[in-house]
Amino acid sequence: MKTGWFEKKVKEFSSIGGYKKPELHQDSLKLDSNENYVMSKQFQSDIILGAKKNSDVREYPLGGVERLIQMISKFTKIPTSMIGVGNGSDQILDLILSNFASKQTKVLTSNPTFGFFEERCKLYSIPMIALRFSNDMKLDIKEFTKQSKNADILYLDSPNNPTGFQFSKNDLQKLVKSFKGLVIIDEAYSDFSNYSLAKQVKTQSNLVVVQTVSKSFGLAGLRLGYFMASKQFTGAFNKVLQYPYPLSTLTIESGILALEKSQQMRDSVKVIKKERTRIIETLRKYNTFEVFDSEANFVLFDAHGSYQRIFIALSEQGISIRKLGKIGNHEGCLRVTIGTKEMNSRFLLAIRDLLR
Numbered sequence: 001m002k003t004g005w006f007e008k009k010v011k012e013f014s015s016i017g018g019y020k021k022p023e024l025h026q027d028s029l030k031l032d033s034n035e036n037y038v039m040s041k042q043f044q045s046d047i048i049l050g051a052k053k054n055s056d057v058r059e060y061p062l063g064g065v066e067r068l069i070q071m072i073s074k075f076t077k078i079p080t081s082m083i084g085v086g087n088g089s090d091q092i093l094d095l096i097l098s099n100f101a102s103k104q105t106k107v108l109t110s111n112p113t114f115g116f117f118e119e120r121c122k123l124y125s126i127p128m129i130a131l132r133f134s135n136d137m138k139l140d141i142k143e144f145t146k147q148s149k150n151a152d153i154l155y156l157d158s159p160n161n162p163t164g165f166q167f168s169k170n171d172l173q174k175l176v177k178s179f180k181g182l183v184i185i186d187e188a189y190s191d192f193s194n195y196s197l198a199k200q201v202k203t204q205s206n207l208v209v210v211q212t213v214s215k216s217f218g219l220a221g222l223r224l225g226y227f228m229a230s231k232q233f234t235g236a237f238n239k240v241l242q243y244p245y246p247l248s249t250l251t252i253e254s255g256i257l258a259l260e261k262s263q264q265m266r267d268s269v270k271v272i273k274k275e276r277t278r279i280i281e282t283l284r285k286y287n288t289f290e291v292f293d294s295e296a297n298f299v300l301f302d303a304h305g306s307y308q309r310i311f312i313a314l315s316e317q318g319i320s321i322r323k324l325g326k327i328g329n330h331e332g333c334l335r336v337t338i339g340t341k342e343m344n345s346r347f348l349l350a351i352r353d354l355l356r
């Protein structure tokens with residue numbers, strides 16, 4: 001056996017860097033991770049308490065995932081045989097990439113795309129064709145259609161993180177229909193937008209639509225994602241690729257209870273969409289900023305030369321947003337999550353004071 005191969009491999013992995021999580025600031029106003037604080041603390045205490053009652057963690061969760069899938073089916077109106085679950089949509093994306101992609105399969109996506117997905121492609125040495133956003137943070141459907149002939153996998157987060165952009169339904173449907181390889185549409189934020197492509201999995205066997213309870217349900221800590229796809233793909237994924245017990249009993253039971261109360265999620269989405277308009281309109285009043293449209297629960301803006309100063313000044317006041325820096329020709333991009341009315345007002349007041 002060759003000596004040193006293990007150490008070499010560890011060194012190789014260490015040099016990749018990995019997905020950068022936001023910093024943890026105790027007691028800060030958390031507007032950096034696209035979480036949902038409009039969903040009340042009461043909502044989560046209710047489901048966690050209910051889940052506790054329904055759980056016996058001495059046992060493996062036999063049959064639990066199946067019950068959860070029945071609830072997801074009721075919620076999404078997609079048959080149970082076309083649904084799978086994962087430890088966050090992160091894990092679903094990872095399992096798809098690690099099993100279906102290789103150094104020989106080209107992934108067509110946008111630049112920027114979801115950071116975790118990009119890091120996973122780097123880890124597995126999967127080549128990417130990443131198409132840039134225009135100056136007004138939009139993607140060109142013609143360019144995607146043209147490049148789709150050179151790619152084996154199409155991955156789009158719809159809406160996109162971090163820009164908030166989403167193709168029109170008609171454009172995306174056409175692109176997805178014409179693509180011959182594997183299509184992954186990541187709909188982590190679709191509840192905040194005007195459409196989902198989930199139904200299309202009923203007629204298109206190469207399409208996987210991934211969703212999560214992390215964003216619209218405000219349950220990022222539960223680590224529960226799910227996908228919808230053809231019966232054949234779903235069967236292979238659930239029986240072979242996924243772990244035998246991918247979710248904890250508490251996640252399964254909490255997920256079932258959360259989906260039973262989905263009206264609360266819909267109410268919170270209404271508030272967030274209204275607040276999104278308020279944040280966009282208010283930020284647009286400042287010449288310092290260029291503010292982009294968003295179909296998600298966050299807003300991206302270019303603060304140009306002031307972005308470092310604004311980011312630091314906000315964090316000194318305990319307000320945490322995401323610093324992205326250069327995106328395309330935009331040098332000073334910042335992304336702010338839409339929080340509760342009170343959180344958003346604090347953020348906007350702090351901006352007003354800084355730019356006075």
Ligand SMILES: Cc1ncc(COP(=O)(O)O)c(C=O)c1O
Pocket residue numbers: 033034087088089090091114157160161186188189211212213214220223224225
């Ligand atoms: C586009 C996109 N997909 C997936 C995820 C991850 O979701 P989950 O919490 O279900 O792993 C995120 C989280 O930020 C995201 O932005």
